[in-house]
Amino acid sequence: MQIAKRSSPAPRGLAGVAAGLTMATALLFGSGVAAQPRPAATPKPGGTLTIGTEADPSSLDPLRIGSYVERQFAIVVYDTLFDVDVQGRIVPSLATGYQVSPDGRKYTLSLREGVKFHDGTPFNAEAVVFNLDRVRDPANTCRCLGNVAAIESVKATGPYKVEIQLKTAYASFPAILTDAPAMMASPTAVRADPKGYGNAPVGTGPFKLVEWTKGSRFIAEKNPHYWKGGQPYLDRVVLRGLQNSETREATMQSGALDVLTQPPPKFAAAVRKDKRFAYIDPTGFGSMFVAFNLQNEALKDVRVRMAIAHATQRELLVKAIYHGLPKVATTPFGYGLPGLSQVKDYPEYNLAKAKALLAEYGKPVSVSILADNQPVALMTIQALQQMWQKAGIKVELKLVDQARLVQNMLSHEFDAALFRWSGRPDPDLNVYGFFHSSTASRKVSSNYGQYASAEMDRLLDAGRQELDPAKRAVIYNDVSRLLARDVPYVFLSYIAAPIIATHKVRGIDPVPDSLVRVASVWKEQ
Known part of the structure; x- marks a missing residue:
């Protein structure tokens, strides 16, 4: 079903997709999932x-x-404006389709008619404008802010038509409309109790x-x-x-x-x-990893981060603790996003190299690892503690409940942390908010470790603006290689x-x- 229209020819997708910028060809898609x-x-x-x-x-x-x-x-x-199907493709939901301008900066959404929120409030263009303006307002500190900051304006052009103007071309924008920023909340309920609304959600x-x-x-x-x-x-x-x-x-x-x-x-x-x-x-979109806080005196030095990567026996962790269910990761892009390459020279286990890098750093290294208080997480960080201590790093373990773990990550209150990102149906959404420098200085952001790199910024900006999926694949493979070089994360496994x-x-x-x-x-x- 073609639900996007474009006035100029669009390039061919990664998986041999037919030409034409449909919702699917805007993404790197397909999953090969197991059937029930x-x-x-x-x-x-x-x-x-x-x-x-x-x-x-x-x-x-x-x-x-x-x-x-x-x-x-x-x-x-x-409901979200769009949804994801079993092939990882974007499909209609509260929005029945969209048109995108030739320059990729203006999206016009067609909305489903006759829908109401649970409290009887009509779902229409005004409700969509209310919700999108709310999530993109910096004063509301949405966790999604890095993904919606590219929106320049949102306006209703009819009872069931919404025009979204972007600051630049944004290839992953349709995928954002499947996620939390496009979860439609009743404007009536939100206005009635803005602070307490999260305890009494009202949707469609x-x-x-x-x-x-x-x-x-x-x-x-x-x-x-x-x-x-x-x-x-x-x-x-x-x-x-x-x-x-x-x-x-x-x-x-x-x-x-x-x-x-x-x-x-x-x-x-x-x-x-x-x-x-x-x-x-x-088949998952994301990965499990150890994130580093680059404000930590030792961890801001790439030699220390690389030493930790070389001290980590990732294959052993996956086999012994995760029973071989997931695959060892070298990128932030799970197998639900095919067409992207693994990093062939990802830092491998090499204890001698880890010790040499720490010796070159020349100072004692002491870090804490934060994780949620699940037994499997505890086993994982205990194993990491033993591995890293063999290299000469002093390691303290910290356990919190999952809600606190998320809050600590978002507010950058950790040294190293075991975390996972379930992933999204476009590679941009697995990396931009986490590694672009524009999100590094915020007190609350998904750039957990406050990583900043001009080279990474160039790649991430290019990936957002490039509409050709084949060219995007090249860009995101370069992103993976840069992450392997700078190691703001140590990727452990893909999501299972x-x-x-x-x-x-x-x-x-x-x-x-x-x-x-x-x-x-x-x-x-």
């Missing part, structure tokens, strides 16, 4: 779906949404929030006026944030959960062979985020972001 291993059947209405997650969000205001768990909760109540989504006991249960009931004909099938969705991994496993095994997201690796490896459950394995479900659960699509889109899910009764 059950035959199709006629959806049956009714029932409650209970989903277990590894944490409970602190807020569901789109301004504060970024992590996997936050997005999983959010898509129960929100398939379910509407009826009860949220933080740290316990998030209960949402069917939106009877949902715009997707016949959906949702379920009467109710319950999300449970279970921070303790053993509790998550036991709860799933007991039958109290229908779906478990982000299962611990050991459990996932066992369940993969367990016929009692369905194992759904999307399987979804485990009972066999009563049907309709989970293996989208590469691993989010369960509950509108299409149903249960055998």
Whole structure:
């Protein structure tokens, strides 16, 4: 379905895509995801779906949404302007399509008519302008600010038409409209309680929030006026944030959960062979890594960061702790973004080289590693501690809950941190906000380590403005090589985020972001 139009010819996509700038060819796309291993059947209405997650969000205001768990909760109540399908392509949602100007700077969105927010507020062009202006206002400190800063203006040109003018061409802009900046919140609800809105989100989504006991249960009931004909099938969705991994496993095994997201690796490896459950394995967009804070006196020296990279046995970590489920990473771009190359000379394990670099640095090195308080994270940083100490680095371990980890990362309160980015369907969204110098000086930003490089800026700016996917691939391969040279992160593995479900659960699509889109899910009764 072609939902984008362009007045001049567009270049050919990376994966042999037909010419013409459709939503898909604006991206590096395709995923080769694993299909759900059950035959199709006629959806049956009714029932409650209970989903277990590894944490409970602190807020569901789109301004504060970024992590996997936050997005999983959010898509129960929100729709975005566009969505992602199982091939990693962008598809219509609240917006039915767009037109883009020949210079790539003006997008005109066509909106779906007849949609209402849960509180009865009409969804229309004014609502879209309200939401996009809100997320791009620096005073609101949206976590997405680096991705929406390129917006120059947003205006309604009709009841269901929105014109977005960009400061420069922005090849990844359609992908941004699938993410948190384009989660449409009710203007009425936001205006009524701007500070408390994140505790009582109101969207147009398939379910509407009826009860949220933080740290316990998030209960949402069917939106009877949902715009997707016949959906949702379920009467109710319950999300449970279970921070303790053993509790998550036991709860799933007991039958109290229908779906478990982000299962611990050991459990996932066992369940993969367990016929009692369905194992759904999307191909991910992102990566797991150790991020360095370059304001740390030792870590600002690239020799120290490179020494740590050489002291890290990444293959051993993946095999011993993650049971070989993910693949060792050399870039920030997961296999859900094909067409990009691995870095052939990524810093390999070489303890002698690590010691030589530290000797050249000539000062004692002491760092702390921050991680969330999950057993697998603790095992990972304990292993890193042992590896780095063999090179002569003194290492302290710090554990916090996931919400605090995210906040510490955003406010740059760490030395080194074990973190993951689930990734997005365009390479720009895996790197720009994290490594462009324009985000380095902000008190709160996703440039966690405050990395700044003029060479990186040139590449990232070029990647955003280049509309030819083949040329973009060259640029992002150069980004990967520069990251391997400067090592603001040590990439450990690509994302492996399987979804485990009972066999009563049907309709989970293996989208590469691993989010369960509950509108299409149903249960055998």
